[in-house]
Amino acid sequence: MKKCIFYFVAIFICKSAGAQYVRVYPTNWWVGMHNPELQLLVHAGFDITDSVRINYDGIIVKRITRFKNKHYLAIDLYISPDVRPGTVQIMFIKKNKINWVPFSLSAKNAGDGLSRIRGVSAKDFIYLLMPDRFANGDISNDIVKGMRDEVVDRKNMYARHGGDLKGIEDHLDYFTDLGVTSLWLTPVIENDMPLTNEGGTQRAAYHGYAFTDHYNVDARLGGNQAYSHLIETMHAKGLKIIQDAVYNHVGASHWFALDPPTDDWFHRWGTYTQTSYKDQPMVDPYASEADKKISNEGWFTPFMPDLNQSNPYVANFLIQHAIWCTEKFGIDGWRVDTYFYSEPNFLNKINDALLAEFPTLTVFGEAWVASVTNSAYFCRNNIDAPFKHNLMGVTDFPLHFAIIEGLNQKFGWSDGVNKIYSTLAQDILYKDPFRNLIFLDNHDLDRIYSVLDEDLNKMKTALIWLLTLRGIPQLYYGAEILMKNFKNPSDAMVREDFPGGWTGDTSNKFTATNRTVLENEIFDFIKKLAHYRLHSSALSSGRLMQYLPVDGIYVYFRYDDKQTVAIVSNTNDSPKEVDVSRFKERTAGFKSTRNILTGELITSGQFSLPAYSTWVLELEN
Ligand SMILES: [Ca+2]
Ligand SMILES: [Ca+2]
Known part of the structure; x- marks a missing residue:
């Protein structure tokens, strides 16, 4: 980048009605962001060809870009990590007229990563x-x-x-x-x-x-x-x-x-x-x-x-x-x-x-x-x-x-x-x-x-x-x-x-x-x-193990050190007998299973599942 501090750089604005608007995007920003650079896109209802000035401790105007469409300017800013929150006055100067556009710099929300911006995982629904x-x-x-x-x-x-x-x-x-x-x-x-x-x-x-x-x-x-x-x-x-x-x-x-x-x-x-x-x-x-x-x-x-x-x-x-x-x-x-x-x-x-x-x-x-x-x-x-x-x-x-x-x-x-x-x-x-x-x-x-x-x-x-x-x-x-x-x-x-x-x-x-x-x-x-x-x-958050479906019966397990859950599905249009002996790799050490939706305890190694139905079974000792 060029040596900074273009205190006087191009742009302009004015707050009057009609087509005389000047809008700045983003509309506001925060201090202490990971990326110290910010690019403002300025859109005006008229040609903005004059100069821009920002005088705020810790903010440097690095570059002004003009576009083919003279209604636009881009202002590249460097915002130093120790800049204080406040209102930045962006000064747009056109001929003898000066107008200010306030641009707010706030502190980031203290709840980020704690009560907000928490991410969504497989624990969510x-x-x-x-x-x-x-x-x-x-x-x-x-x-x-x-x-x-x-x-x-x-x-x-x-x-x-x-x-x-x-x-x-x-x-x-x-x-x-x-x-x-x-x-x-x-x-x-x-x-x-x-x-x-x-x-x-x-x-x-x-x-x-x-x-x-x-x-x-x-x-x-x-x-x-x-x-x-x-x-x-x-x-x-x-x-x-x-x-x-x-x-x-x-x-x-x-x-x-x-x-x-x-x-x-x-x-x-x-x-x-x-x-x-x-x-x-x-x-x-x-x-x-x-x-x-x-x-x-x-x-x-x-x-x-x-x-x-x-x-x-x-x-x-x-x-x-x-x-x-x-x-x-x-x-x-x-x-x-x-x-x-x-x-x-x-x-x-x-x-x-x-x-x-x-x-x-x-x-x-x-x-x-x-x-x-x-x-x-x-x-x-x-x-x-x-x-x-x-x-x-x-x-x-x-x-x-x-x-x-x-x-x-x-x-x-x-x-x-x-x-x-x-x-x-x-x-x-x-x-x-x-x-x-x-x-x-x-x-x-x-x-x-x-x-x-x-x-x-x-x-x-x-x-x-x-x-x-x-x-x-x-x-x-x-x-x-x-x-x-x-x-x-x-x-x-x-x-x-x-x-x-x-x-x-x-x-x-x-x-x-x-x-x-x-x-x-x-x-x-x-x-x-x-x-x-x-x-x-x-x-x-547990692991998944699935077994080869046989005769339309599909069985998989979700499990970790604390809990094992078996999901047993009959995808046939008629009832079907399920024999659990095939799943010993996951059932070994457990004495019974409980249907978590009905509360029913199942101790037998064989049971019948109705058409198109699925049981969710938590394994118990
Ligand atoms: Ca409404
Ligand atoms: Ca596209």
């Missing part, structure tokens, strides 16, 4: 929900005047429904009662998008994956203040928060999409070019550069411009935003959307930067792929490949597919529950498969109860596998009350409102008295297993 569709705690924010989409219509599955962060906060006891330890919300960042025409239908960005201002939580969800309040309340109850990150794209109405700083801020194709949605070219040793480019640089939709993370200013913007959110809100874990669509070197860089600042943080990525090889490729792995990803874990799609086939496919040499067995047998490819997120369904998939033919035994078996196999279990909202549907004609069908989340709903499934017998049966089943798991060292 995650509940995934979509804020617009869960509960409406504040009707005053349903419509925010001046935003591009002012429609709220619960009868229209493509419109916003008014759910918000207050609605989630109002139901925190519901989650702890169920045994949930962590919430993953689909993105909360502002999506100030107009309705877009997709497939002949006007659709809202209620899902949250089209950011328009990284530094604002959507006002219709309650804004930054409601998000902070929700998370502080969650942390006080011991609940963790997982934020959904989108690095790959933004909404077409993002302020830097409407007024791009440079020609290469986004991937440009001349004519609209969509990604192939294929992960294989990113892994394949025989892939063409053309196929790789379309996978990685093609746009996700016409309304979601693809960010060029090879541009260092784009990369810095995204990295600093992730750090900013983590420290400001106290994020415990990140789920990264559309992982393999982002530039691989950038992905490693942002993960490294986050972990350097917050060593206790967890990051997992969405890798919607079919094979274990490709799933492992996108995280820390044992594959001898020219490029190595550094991601902690992935959303485990191969195991998700295997679980469904394990129950819906007839048992065969490599079919049925053999799919689970053989999928897990490939865990040798992962550095740490226990860091993968495992799930039965999510906001992009058919609801599990429908997929399992609304068969309660199959549903219970799937839930047992979810809560006892290796990895971090994630439940999708409504599975506990048997919400149904396939993604037909749209994924909005699997994102229906949680019954009781809105005042005046005809049924309120948050309370047991309003749930049907069947709904309570499954709710209580999950609750019992989840609470058992919370205190079970074997299930939350």
Whole structure:
């Protein structure tokens, strides 16, 4: 770097109305960060071509960058480790006019790594929900005047429904009662998008994956203040928060999409070019550069411009935003959307930067792929490949597919529950498969109860596998009350409102008295297993041993020095006798087993399991 102290460097600003704005991103920062450097992106409503001055002890302006678009400047700062918290006045000088933009430098939160930013592990149980569709705690924010989409219509599955962060906060006891330890919300960042025409239908960005201002939580969800309040309340109850990150794209109405700083801020194709949605070219040793480019640089939709993370200013913007959110809100874990669509070197860089600042943080990525090889490729792995990803874990799609086939496919040499067995047998490819997120369904998939033919035994078996196999279990909202549907004609069908989340709903499934017998049966089943798991060292951190499935019977053990738990599944459509003598390697030394769901003590070495059913047995001396 050049010898520092450019006290006078370029820029300008002014606070007046209209187009005379100057905005600085990040909007604020902290002292004592691991990385002493900070790059401010300045966006003004006019040409900023004059000078900038910062006069604050311990802060050095290292460099000013001007872009082709004169509405932008980047200011590279060095913030010395002993700088004091306070308000930095950034002075923008234009001709004879001087304006100041205050920039706050605060002390980091003393609870980092202790009560907040704790990380998420296989000891946790995650509940995934979509804020617009869960509960409406504040009707005053349903419509925010001046935003591009002012429609709220619960009868229209493509419109916003008014759910918000207050609605989630109002139901925190519901989650702890169920045994949930962590919430993953689909993105909360502002999506100030107009309705877009997709497939002949006007659709809202209620899902949250089209950011328009990284530094604002959507006002219709309650804004930054409601998000902070929700998370502080969650942390006080011991609940963790997982934020959904989108690095790959933004909404077409993002302020830097409407007024791009440079020609290469986004991937440009001349004519609209969509990604192939294929992960294989990113892994394949025989892939063409053309196929790789379309996978990685093609746009996700016409309304979601693809960010060029090879541009260092784009990369810095995204990295600093992730750090900013983590420290400001106290994020415990990140789920990264559309992982393999982002530039691989950038992905490693942002993960490294986050972990350097917050060593206790967890990051997992969405890798919607079919094979274990490709799933492992996108995280820390044992594959001898020219490029190595550094991601902690992935959303485990191969195991998700295997679980469904394990129950819906007839048992065969490599079919049925053999799919689970053989999928897990490939865990040798992962550095740490226990860091993968495992799930039965999510906001992009058919609801599990429908997929399992609304068969309660199959549903219970799937839930047992979810809560006892290796990895971090994630439940999708409504599975506990048997919400149904396939993604037909749209994924909005699997994102229906949680019954009781809105005042005046005809049924309120948050309370047991309003749930049907069947709904309570499954709710209580999950609750019992989840609470058992919370205190079970074997299930939350123990080792896994699985046995070759025989005749549709699949048996595995979770165990450590303190506890051994056997999971015994009959995946046949008829009852089956189970002989435990084959499992002596794990059962030796124990006299009996207790069914942890029924409390029944089993002393016999042989028992009969009903169709599609699973027992969770704790071994006793
Ligand atoms: Ca609302
Ligand atoms: Ca991309």
